[in-house]
Amino acid sequence: MPSMALLSSIVDSLSTLGWSLSAKLGTLALTIQDAAPASVEEGWEGWHTIENQKIPTLVAVVFFGLVMFIAQRQAKAGKDIPIRRIAGLDALDEAIGRSTEMGRPVLYVPGIDEIKEIQTIYSMMILRHVAKKTAEFGTPLIVPVKDSVVMTFAEEAVKQGCLDAGRPDAFIPDNVRYLSNEQFAYCAGVAGIMNREKPAANLMLGMFFAESLILAETGFATGAIQVAGTAKQHQLPFFVAACDYTIIGEEYFAVTAYLTREPGLLGTIRGADITKIVAIAAIVIGVVIATMYSAEIAVGNTETPFQSFLQLFAPKSN
Amino acid sequence: MKREIPILLVVLCGLAITWAFFSPAPMSRAVNDELLAWGTVFFSVAFLLGISNLVRISLKQISSRHPDWPYKLLLLLVLFGYLLIGAAEIHGWFGIPGGENIRRDWIYKRIFMPLQATMFSLLAFYIASAAFRAFRARSLEATLLLTAGALVMIGQVPIPSFFPFADWIGDTSVRLQGFLMAYVNAAGQKAIIMGAALGTLATGLRIVLGIERSYLSE
Numbered sequence: 256m257p258s259m260a261l262l263s264s265i266v267d268s269l270s271t272l273g274w275s276l277s278a279k280l281g282t283l284a285l286t287i288q289d290a291a292p293a294s295v296e297e298g299w300e301g302w303h304t305i306e307n308q309k310i311p312t313l314v315a316v317v318f319f320g321l322v323m324f325i326a327q328r329q330a331k332a333g334k335d336i337p338i339r340r341i342a343g344l345d346a347l348d349e350a351i352g353r354s355t356e357m358g359r360p361v362l363y364v365p366g367i368d369e370i371k372e373i374q375t376i377y378s379m380m381i382l383r384h385v386a387k388k389t390a391e392f393g394t395p396l397i398v399p400v401k402d403s404v405v406m407t408f409a410e411e412a413v414k415q416g417c418l419d420a421g422r423p424d425a426f427i428p429d430n431v432r433y434l435s436n437e438q439f440a441y442c443a444g445v446a447g448i449m450n451r452e453k454p455a456a457n458l459m460l461g462m463f464f465a466e467s468l469i470l471a472e473t474g475f476a477t478g479a480i481q482v483a484g485t486a487k488q489h490q491l492p493f494f495v496a497a498c499d500y501t502i503i504g505e506e507y508f509a510v511t512a513y514l515t516r517e518p519g520l521l522g523t524i525r526g527a528d529i530t531k532i533v534a535i536a537a538i539v540i541g542v543v544i545a546t547m548y549s550a551e552i553a554v555g556n557t558e559t560p561f562q563s564f565l566q567l568f569a570p571k572s573n
Numbered sequence: 574m575k576r577e578i579p580i581l582l583v584v585l586c587g588l589a590i591t592w593a594f595f596s597p598a599p600m601s602r603a604v605n606d607e608l609l610a611w612g613t614v615f616f617s618v619a620f621l622l623g624i625s626n627l628v629r630i631s632l633k634q635i636s637s638r639h640p641d642w643p644y645k646l647l648l649l650l651v652l653f654g655y656l657l658i659g660a661a662e663i664h665g666w667f668g669i670p671g672g673e674n675i676r677r678d679w680i681y682k683r684i685f686m687p688l689q690a691t692m693f694s695l696l697a698f699y700i701a702s703a704a705f706r707a708f709r710a711r712s713l714e715a716t717l718l719l720t721a722g723a724l725v726m727i728g729q730v731p732i733p734s735f736f737p738f739a740d741w742i743g744d745t746s747v748r749l750q751g752f753l754m755a756y757v758n759a760a761g762q763k764a765i766i767m768g769a770a771l772g773t774l775a776t777g778l779r780i781v782l783g784i785e786r787s788y789l790s791e
Contacts, residue, residue, distance in 0.1 A: 296744070305595050313595055319771075320778055327784065371612065373773050380787045403623025404616055408788075415790050429630050433623035437685075439692035451641065465696065472699040486769035488762050496707035497699075503763040508772030513789055519784050527775040534767065 308475070318533075320330045323526030327441045330522030336519060343502035344513050351388045356514060360395040360430075361385070362454035364445055366461020366485070367438060368399045370408055373508070374486055378461035379405075379412045381484075381510050385458060387415025390425035398431045399443040401449060406433045410434055442466035447472040459483040460510075471497035510564070524552035575790075580783045587776070587781030655680065721757070725750050 300561045305313055330336050345351075354361045363385055365378040368566045382398065389396040398413060400406045410431045419425040434444035436489035446469065449457065458465070459475040459481070467490040475497050482503030484493035502510070505527070586608055589719035612718030631645040639645070658676050666672030710716040728750020732743040 295596060304597060306597050309595050314772070316778075319774060320782075321723055323775060323778060330788070376788065377776055380785070383787055403619040403621075403626075406626060407619060412788075418790075429633065431626075432630060433626040436620075436623070437689065439689040443688075443692050465693065468699045468703060469692065469695055472703055486765075486766045486772060488769070491765065495702065496703040505768030505772040507769075510778045512783065515787075520779070523779050523784060525776050527771045531768070531771055534771070551770055 275547050282406065282520040283348070296567065318528070319530045322529050323523050326526040326529065327458055327519050327522030330518040330525065336518070336521040336525050337380050338516075338524060341483060341502065341509070341513060343500040344414050346480075346482050346500040347385065347458065347514075348388065350482050351385070351392060351394060351459065353545055354389075354455035355394045359453055360397050360446075361389050361453035361456045361458065362448060362452075362479070363396060363398045364457065364459045364461070364462050365398065365400060365405060365409060366459075367441060367466065368462035370404045373461050374400075374462040375405060377508060377510070379408045379511075381460050381514075382409060382412040383416045384511070384514050386413040387419040389417075390417040390420035390422040393422075393425065396430060396454070397425065397448060397454060399434050399441070399445050400431065401432055401434065401436060401438070403436075405430060438464065438466060442469050445470055449479070453477055454479055457481045459485075459494070459498070460507070461485065462487055463494075466557040466566060468493035468497060474498075490514050522526075576786070579789055580786065582782060584783055593716070624652075717727075721753055725753055 284473060326336075351361055363382055365382060366372075366408045367373055368375050370379075391466055395463050396413060400409050410428065413431055414423075414426045417423050432448075435550045445466075446513075448454070449470075450473065454477075457470075457479045459470060459474075460483070463470075464487075467485075471481060471483060471494055481498040482500045482502070483498040484507045485491065485494065486507050488502050488504065490500065491503055508527075509524050511517075512524045589601075589604050589608060593601040621625070628649065629651050633639075634645045635642045635649075655677070660682070661667050661669050662673045662676060663671065669676075704722070708715070708719045708722055710719050724746065727742075728746040732739045732746070736742065776785065
């Protein structure tokens with residue numbers, strides 16, 4: 256059929272031009288074929304067992320899940336869970352308010368990673384809150400994206416934010432813009448938007464790489480108030496140097512709980528804090544035992560670390 | 574049902590991937606690969622959505638004579654021009670022998686890569702301007718940052734031999750730089766990594782268990 260031939264020709268062209276849809280599908284098919292078990296019985300063999308080296312990870316995840324679940328139940332039962340003030344999150348409203356006063360748009364950059372990255376998923380949740388605020392204030396929101404799947408998520412998040420604000424008309428489809436799939440082409444595109452459209456607030460929340468400082472410095476040069484947030488520790492110094500407010504590491508994952516104050520979400524934050532205290536205690540105990548053990552080995556004593564630890568509290572025999 | 578079914582799908586997929594991580598069963602690996610394959614298919618198809626977004630917005634701006642319309646026109650010309658050159662090279666159109674990639678390769682290596690490198694090289698200037706602002710000794714913390722930054726920088730460069738006490742300054746600055754990077758800097762970074770890892774785990778569990786639902790439409 257001519258139409259099928261045309262379609263095949265387009266797919267061929269796309270795949271050879273780097274958009275290797277058919278190549279990817281072919282490779283994946285082979286991968287699945289390789290991974291697939293020979294029979295159903297063989298496939299289910301060992302389904303209830305855990306790889307030995309992953310048992311500590313499973314224990315940690317189950318412990319963390321339990322703590323989070325208990326803290327969440329307590330929060331839902333009405334227990335007050337205080338959450339410390341995070342300047343960067345308070346600044347989100349300030350930045351949007353400033354844009355509204357100046358009659359200029361807000362720019363939201365969701366990072367450059369794909370949607371399978373947890374920071375990008377979380378960025379979409381924050382985008383919904385930002386879109387709600389901008390819709391309430393009637394301020395345009397520009398969202399340039401690097402990935403086409405992220406684009407569809409961003410469109411949905413902005414649309415939903417406008418609906419949350421009761422202003423579906425505030426959603427402007429052309430303001431969620433796919434720029435390029437290439438890192439520095441995207442970076443150049445965003446820098447161009449900053450220079451040409453002069454947003455009064457730049458919100459950079461998500462996963463960033465080498466482009467972080469280029470974006471933050473360009474935004475600084477345009478005089479915009481800048482709020483950045485990422486859990487990528489290598490990019491944090493750049494944001495701290497160039498932005499007005501920076502949401503650091505774990506603070507980034509507390510945004511929705513902080514903004515909505517929903518008890519269920521606050522409970523999970525408390526659960527994470529309790530786990531962190533346990534982890535810190537485990538690290539301190541581990542450091543003490545390891546230090547003692549290395550000292551004992553040095554003098555030729557082969558007691559176990561726990562025995563060495565107990566020796567510290569044993570009565571002295573004179 | 575509009576919310577429950579997507580949440581159920583998220584929970585099932587999340588549990589399947591988690592099971593695949595912990596279990597050695599071949600079936601768990603097959604399920605994991607199958608789900609990842611679906612994801613890749615979605616990604617590949619969604620690429621066309623991205624292009625349609627780009628073309629739609631560009632055409633609108635060209636037709637409304639937006640101030641940036643010449644750039645948008647150039648963008649569309651380059652997008653479809655490259656596509657046409659690629660198709661011509663693959664299928665042997667316009668007298669070009671089929672199966673070649675000389676022209677595409679030339680455009681990519683001689684135009685696109687230098688442009689990318691140019692953007693990347695801007696970082697050097699941006700680092701200088703950001704450091705200039707960050708290293709101003711306006712407070713105790715900023716002074717400490719300035720001192721630490723200066724020590725690390727001195728530790729990274731050779732001290733010319735005509736400097737008095739060049740050997741001593743060289744050795745000491747290298748040791749100080751090593752100490753700052755291996756202990757002070759690494760400790761700070763690891764604290765951030767630990768917090769972020771717990772945050773990631775908490776967010777993952779919140780999504781997989783259906784506690785966090787703000788990614789869904791009402």
